[in-house]
Amino acid sequence: MTPQSTFMITATVRVGQLKNLRALLASMNKVPGHADPGNSLIPFSRFDRLHFARFVIIEANTTHEIKEFGVRPRPWRPTLAFLGDIDGDTHAFLAELADHADSGLRKIFSHCEDFSEENQNLLGWMNEHNINPKANYVNWIGRTVKQIHEEAALHQSLSAYLQKIVDDVGRENIRTLRQKLLSYVEMEKYQGRLTLSPPEPTLTEWKVRNLLHKVGVPLTLLLLSPLLLVIAPFFALRLRMLERSDPELFIRPDYKHIEELSAQEDWDVSNQYSVFGDVKPGLFRLLTFKFILMLTDWFARHVYNRGFLARIKTIHFARWVFMDNNHRVFFASNYDGSHESYMDDFINKVGWGLNLVFSNAVGYPTTKWIIKEGAQREHAFKYTQRRHQIPTEVWYKAYPGLTAVDLARNSRIRQGVEIRQSNDAEIREWLSLI
């Protein structure tokens, strides 16, 4: 199994270079915000381990909101972030990037401070400027880009063939149908038109680290539980105090801002989302935020790694990153459907989870006991998440047209090819997927 990892290279944009950088990034696009997969700067489709990638210019458009807490906004300069989700190791991927997109990357990063287009060690610089997320979510750990493409081709091919033979063989003749489909796959594989590569062996080092994390976090919490129990009433008291006193910001986002964001949306069945804001002031909020994200990360790695994040089955990848010395937080996700349905899904299905994570950020609607209300204050929530959203200059998805549910179905179809169903009901179910 090949586990997934992330990269996020960030650097401050040079004074006066913002406009040029925007124009350069826009030149990579086919339609607004969507990369041409073969663009000359970074030909994304050449990288067969890359799931998603994006360039964002992180600007603190909402930084003044913290004034409501009686805190002076911290200075922030526009920062370029290049982030992606990949199969396998980050450093190996960055090396591959530096090899195949050297001049394009140099051209882009030359708009950033402390990077000069010539005589700079690109790979070293990228490694230095790479930041790790505090929490990361992968829809299906171990499912590679290669696998996704192979399984999509399998589904397509089976679907066309089944359509062709179903009337001759007869719908009820399920065992014959299956036999014919399986022989067809064998034939197609033999002809080189289909490939179903077996999974790569899992690296022992990853297995060990994963196990340590899986056991380590609960164990530490268990060991600390007496202490946590003592803290709990004080935590609850302080939390309710803050929840009552934190100002609620009910600010409608500017329509121009919404236009700019939506111009990039709904070209494909999936969309991107980048949001940036301030952590609420005070150590209490920061520690709570970090604690919740640590738990989120643990659950994402060890529990929600098979196609669903609680009731949500539409997120491909998501990550939370602390920036500016823990004063700000950046969230990025790749999701299926349009923005409005993404948000409605969230409010109705996992409002509690959203409240847990984001109630520690400035502008989030008032929560009660950290999981109640919050997102259910519909307008306040929808306003704040749009207000804090920032446009993504360039976005790449390696499998346009496919939703996370599609990917899961394709994997089940493949499974049915490789593992024989034991009874008729299972055969029928498999056939109904195709």
Added chain:
Amino acid sequence: MRKSSDFEFDDLQGLLHFGYGKLTDTCFMLLNIANVDAAKRWLDKAPVSRAIKTNPPPDTALQIAFSVQGLKKLGVSESIINGFSDEFIYGMTRNENCSRRLGDIGRNAPKYWKWGNNSAEMPHILLLLYAKKGGLEAWRRTVEDEHFSQAFQLLRHLPTSDMGRIEPFGFEDGISQPTIDWTCRQSTDLHERDRYSNLLAVGEMVLGYRNEYGQYTARPLIDPRKDRYATGLPNAEDDPTLKDFSRNGTYLVLRQLDQNVPGFWQFLDKVSGSVPEKREQLAASMVGRERNGTPLIAEHIPGISRKDHGNHFTYDLDPTGNHCPISAHIRRSNPRTGDLPPGVTGFISRLIKILGFGQKPEEDLVASSRFHRLLRRGRSYGPILAPEDAVKLDAPVAEHGLQFICLVANISRQFEFVQNAWTMSSKFSGLQQERDPLLGNREPLMSGESTDHFNHPEPSGPMQKTCNLPQFITVHGGGYFFMPGLRALKYISALPANGSDHSS
């Protein structure tokens, strides 16, 4: 809890409460305001029908709604306008993204529309006249008095015709409607509404009341100290120091949908080998109902007799769509889902569901329906063409269609969501390559994937696939209007000639 009689029905336009089904003759007009003063004089006296029940029921009705351009023209202040939602202010064709989401691409693209394709030039007023059979001419003469002809310019007369309860394809229509909870007897709490209920909070349809989130939908509120004309408006329920311009009003969504009736039946006839029973079956599975309105559902819904099934059922017993395909028009437009997937029996099972466990991959993909309901008030147009005649290649050529009207308090969460995530999405509930079999455009995805299939899941295994569906319905126009309460209508008609200065 309050009694139904306590509700301010006398401040609501009647369409929120009645469908005026007995008033079979209708005249829908798009107007521009030619003379503002004359328009206000007419508005002041206009016999707008209220939502109160009368005995005997009325012989006529008049309803009125304004586009944002109309409100501006009449002098409604910028601050009130800005209190409306972006969707209303900027319109149905506000940008390309909106058109992509609503499926208004390809042949549906606004550039081909007969009206409404330019938000800035939206007709100012939508006037809906209803009368009993044969009474329309007289009613028009009453409504269109001397002020009227001076005040307005008729831009377009939207065709309508009396087709009974049958829509042009030949199916009984208008069966699924929410019941509005005028007396607030149902809780809106997220933790008390696991299962689907047809009863809906007033605030989902009428502005100024609590919606299904227990919240007040964003709306224009007025500080009466700054606007002396506002004293006659109702108070804002959540802040009595403010006046609520929108209270008892609603957004009215209008879409003119052209239905290719011969095209629909001839295609079905072709793919079912001209076998009438097969053709009917396929048509019914696309709609989700038989022609007489009987829904295609598993027979046994506990506690409800089969003849009451019309609007009293869910798809809980048919998760895979063997009875009613997932893609069927009525299943897409109202999936009848609750807040939680079926199977919650106690605390533990509830927790398991909330945390997302114990679900099959294709289960629980659809949002809770109660946040996405529409109160439909459309009327069909065109001559009646029976399916048996429509299949003939020499079927008479005529325009058929639907003046689709729905009333909602939140255009984006209700109408646009249903249109985008449910009817137009080729990935609705995990489906493959299919949009709404009736309503959908057939434009391929950006990846090239086709969307012109209709799949009927079969218990035997392989899906019954119908491919290369032509587009049966084409959008010919559309717009968002605001249908104010009666007091707000009075406020508008009393505005001073120079609308920019309301302060005393």
